[in-house]
Amino acid sequence: MDLELWSVRPLWLTVLAALWGAAAGLLVPRAAYRIAVEPDEAWRTRCPDGHVLTGAAGGWLGLARCPDCAQYLRDLRTPWSAPGDAGRVPGDAGRVTGGAGRVPGDAPTAYRYGPGTPFVALATAGACAGLALATGTRPELAVWLLLAPLGVLLAVVDFRVQRLPDVLTLPLAGLALVLLGVMALVPEHAGKWPTALFGSLVLGGAYFLLFLVNPNGMGFGDVKLALGIGAVLGWYGWGTVVLGTFAGFLFGGLYGLGLVLTRRAGRKTSIPFGPFLIAGAYVGLLIGAYAA
Structure with a gap:
């Protein structure tokens, strides 16, 4: 009987994770609408028709509707x-x-304004459900579920304006390291915090070198994003870091190739790279969590 109950728990955990992701995903479009501006523009404070955005947390929390x-x-x-x-x-x-x-x-x-709320909520729910399936009941799942909506928000903003604001990338790195440091003290975790720290520094340093070599091909926002991605992937070891990084470049390359083949872009057309780094990290994290 105990074995049967244990086998059912991950299913309920997955359902709860999906519900959490859907609820958090409902709040992403408003934040994305406010933050997705050009570097020299202030964050939006009004809806497209001019009404002041009100709500919790100074108008940041709430549905993307006026x-x-x-x-x-x-x-x-x-x-x-x-x-x-x-x-x-x-x-x-x-x-x-x-x-x-x-x-x-x-x-x-x-x-209604900003990116499509149902699609974003569904994507966030699916991402959280996948993390729950791969991680199971290990304590680091709480970290993945807290960071997943932030990753979705970053991907949406980068797709819309091709920039990764510091207000999102730096907290992602800081939260990942702090929360994983706490999880390292909880029994039954499956990762190593020192590797997460070194993974953050190494991947951030590697992306910084790429930025110095080719500033037009690698934005500095990608460098800051790499700090958080390196921490998350490093939790499960260097193999996961390599896998997640490779997957990100693969996804970005395939997307760029598809644009060129369909004549929607040229070889020198810039594309938002952050969403593919996040997608690659997600794949690496799923495999690393499942194999841990």
Whole structure:
């Protein structure tokens, strides 16, 4: 009976991890919308129609939808029937100024903004479920589940504006090392914190050398991202570091080759490399966790 219960636990753990990923993924599009700006631009504080973004944590937490725009659209669909409104045109309820530069009565461009929330939530849920399946009940799973939404956020931002902000890459590296240091003190973990530390330094140093050799081919944001990736992969050993790094370059190369073959880009066209580094690290982490 005990053996049977033990074999069922990973399934429940996977379901819980997927639910966590879906919930966290729902919050990624708003943060991505706010952060995905050009280097010389301030983070967005308003929806595309000009309304101030409000919510928890100073407007950072919440769904990527604007309540003001949503209410405006609902008002447009609701006929007026209140006393004193005789003669008013049905559906005219929402004629208020809806944002900077908008003419009163104009419908908002959209009440949802940023990357597609269902897709991002599903991707984050799938990533967390895969980590749970590979890691099982070992304590480092908590670290992977906390870092996975941050990795998805980084990938989305890099795809949209081809930059990896320091506000995301440096905390990723710091959190990975600190949290893994805590997990190293918990029984039944399957990694080594010193290798995670050296993996961070070595991979970050290697990417820095690539940046010095070819600054146009390797952004400095990729170098900072490599610090966190090296820590995560290094937890399971140098073989995992090599595997995850190779997979990242492979994915990026295949993507670039596909763009060239379909004539959507030339050989010198820059592509966002961060998402492929993250995808490669994810594959390496799955294999490293499963084999540990």
